[in-house]
Amino acid sequence: xxxxxxxxxxxxxxxxxxxxxxxxxxxxxxxxxxxxxxxxxxxxxxxxxxxxxxxxxxxxxxxxxxxxxxxxxxxxxxxxxxxxxxxxxxxxxxxxxxxxxxxxxxxxxxxxxxxxxxxxxxxxxxxxxxxxxxxxxxxxxxxxxxxxxxxxxxxxxxxxxxxxxxxxxxxxxxxxxxxxxxxxxxxxxxxxxxxxxxxxxxxxxxxxxxxxxxxxxxxxxxxxxxxxxxxxxxxxxxxxxxxxxxxxxxxxxxxxxxxxxxxxxxxxxxxxxxxxxxxxxxx
Amino acid sequence: xxxxxxxxxxxxxxxxxxxxxxxxxxxxxxxxxxxxxxxxxxxxxxxxxxxxxxxxxxxxxxxxxxxxxxxxxxxxxxxxxxxxxxxxxxxxxxxxxxxxxxxxxxxxxxxxxxxxxxxxxxxxxxxxxxxxxxxxxxxxxxxxxxxxxxxxxxxxxxxxxxxxxxxxxxxxxxxxxxxxxxxxxxxxxxxxxxxxxxxxxxxxxxxxxxxxxxxxxxxxxxxxxxxxxxxxxxxxxxxxxxxxxxxxxxxxxxxxxxxxxxxxxxxxxxxxxxxxxxxxxxx
Numbered sequence: 316x317x318x319x320x321x322x323x324x325x326x327x328x329x330x331x332x333x334x335x336x337x338x339x340x341x342x343x344x345x346x347x348x349x350x351x352x353x354x355x356x357x358x359x360x361x362x363x364x365x366x367x368x369x370x371x372x373x374x375x376x377x378x379x380x381x382x383x384x385x386x387x388x389x390x391x392x393x394x395x396x397x398x399x400x401x402x403x404x405x406x407x408x409x410x411x412x413x414x415x416x417x418x419x420x421x422x423x424x425x426x427x428x429x430x431x432x433x434x435x436x437x438x439x440x441x442x443x444x445x446x447x448x449x450x451x452x453x454x455x456x457x458x459x460x461x462x463x464x465x466x467x468x469x470x471x472x473x474x475x476x477x478x479x480x481x482x483x484x485x486x487x488x489x490x491x492x493x494x495x496x497x498x499x500x501x502x503x504x505x506x507x508x509x510x511x512x513x514x515x516x517x518x519x520x521x522x523x524x525x526x527x528x529x530x531x532x533x534x535x536x537x538x539x540x541x542x543x544x545x546x547x548x549x550x551x552x553x554x555x556x557x558x559x560x561x562x563x564x565x566x567x568x569x570x571x572x573x574x575x576x577x578x579x580x581x582x583x584x585x586x587x588x589x590x591x592x593x594x595x596x597x598x
Numbered sequence: 599x600x601x602x603x604x605x606x607x608x609x610x611x612x613x614x615x616x617x618x619x620x621x622x623x624x625x626x627x628x629x630x631x632x633x634x635x636x637x638x639x640x641x642x643x644x645x646x647x648x649x650x651x652x653x654x655x656x657x658x659x660x661x662x663x664x665x666x667x668x669x670x671x672x673x674x675x676x677x678x679x680x681x682x683x684x685x686x687x688x689x690x691x692x693x694x695x696x697x698x699x700x701x702x703x704x705x706x707x708x709x710x711x712x713x714x715x716x717x718x719x720x721x722x723x724x725x726x727x728x729x730x731x732x733x734x735x736x737x738x739x740x741x742x743x744x745x746x747x748x749x750x751x752x753x754x755x756x757x758x759x760x761x762x763x764x765x766x767x768x769x770x771x772x773x774x775x776x777x778x779x780x781x782x783x784x785x786x787x788x789x790x791x792x793x794x795x796x797x798x799x800x801x802x803x804x805x806x807x808x809x810x811x812x813x814x815x816x817x818x819x820x821x822x823x824x825x826x827x828x829x830x831x832x833x834x835x836x837x838x839x840x841x842x843x844x845x846x847x848x849x850x851x852x853x854x855x856x857x858x859x860x861x862x863x864x865x866x867x868x869x870x871x872x873x874x875x876x877x878x879x880x881x
Binding site: 324325326380539541572573574577579581582 | 608610611663668855856859860865
């Protein structure tokens with residue numbers, strides 16, 4: 316498996332590095348970023364926080380805009396930031412919408428022939444962790460947590476609920492928390508997964524938490540009260556209610572005045588990094 | 599003078615706000631950003647830190663990438679971030695180079711007829727502060743400091759040295775510290791200012807510090823050692839040497855491994871905000 320480093324920049328004593336590789340899961344070249352904190356000694360292995368980004372993003376947005384590296388450096392947690400969909404496959408119509416296709420993989424495995432390369436679930440849960448374990452000795456991928464924003468918050472919550480053995484903790488910023496009941500989710504799921512709504516529920520955090528509720532670490536969610544997508548698309552309260560019904564510990568913090576942007580993410584990212592660092596330190 | 603707010607987003611308890619206005623100095627519409635920290639009470643007036651950006655930047659780069667708002671919020675300092683040149687004037691060739699014309703105003707007043715609108719010095723030193731004093735009662739423009747990156751570091755140093763009464767302190771990241779002796783500066787100055795090199799010296803920090811050395815606050819400069827522009831374009835050591843020759847207090851911190859990017863700026867921005875906050879608190 317060939318992986319090439321295509322960019323590197325020092326930040327907060329560590330390094331942002333960007334990599335390119337061919338993904339057999341997705342059938343195309345993919346890029347991702349790793350932020351390495353400063354290493355106390357050369358043999359040190361960092362625990363990993365996966366960050367899943369939202370609609371229209373690439374693996375760059377979080378790295379450039381969030382300022383997460385400051386806390387990641389202080390806490391000694393590596394950040395792994397994949398892209399949000401396959402790219403460059405030239406599937407007809409793949410770039411016609413900003414909320415579907417390119418930049419909008421929704422972290423699922425598509426079942427519809429046309430979108431067969433859209434397997435971001437397998438890419439994030441299987442391919443990327445194996446590739447990291449094989450080729451990045453600085454990372455301890457057995458200690459991993461997951462977080463994300465918007466579509467990426469949906470990805471983090473659903474991936475965590477389905478794989479509690481793989482991740483120590485989860486958090487989300489303004490997640491699409493109940494996609495089967497919102498226009499973004501309905502558009503994506505009907506196209507990627509077809510009409511069988513039972514299948515849709517496998518990628519809906521609010522449905523999944525009813526089945527997979529063996530959750531010990533508190534799920535941390537921040538949500539801006541002035542987020543224009545809150546009431547129609549994100550539906551954080553639906554997820555919170557489902558968690559409460561099955562006694563899953565959830566902390567939904569409604570943040571007055573905040574919108575859906577990275578200004579919101581960067582304001583609260585330190586709390587999330589610290590939440591994950593604590594879980595990752597546990598034996 | 600009509601000023602319209604064109605964007606607003608909450609961050610670290612305060613607000614990033616973007617404004618648009620017609621600038622009589624430059625003869626075109628201009629945008630700028632203000633970050634307001636959270637106000638302890640409605641009548642509170644914040645001191646101001648002007649941030650001047652580098653080549654190719656607009657008023658957005660610093661706001662989106664630096665993470666400076668975290669420290670500005672904590673220290674109670676407002677950030678004022680202008681654009682880097684006039685725009686939309688359709689001067690022939692204005693957008694042909696990334697290092698001259700649009701996005702490359704060099705914070706000077708051009709004397710050559712073709713570039714007569716390029717008066718970023720007057721815009722930053724005169725027009726913008728008056729406009730803020732008139733229309734932004736939340737700001738105390740009598741308490742102001744100035745900083746910037748690359749071309750903006752050149753702007754901050756030269757503007758400070760020529761106006762020690764107007765600014766309490768100055769700092770810079772990887773400034774173009776001796777523009778008359780580097781290709782970026784020579785290209786810009788010959789086009790904007792003509793062939794008279796005596797005139798060039800009026801906008802060269804290393805020359806100016808020989809004339810204006812009544813400086814009490816330490817000049818803080820961070821410079822990445824792996825900055826690919828250091829030896830040919832930036833010449834930080836020339837400025838440091840000139841300061842030492844006239845006993846101007848300067849702290850040039852060479853930062854091993856850092857490049858010219860905003861990853862470098864965001865790593866050290868807290869130190870700069872704190873440097874200015876201290877000077878701005880003095881009576």
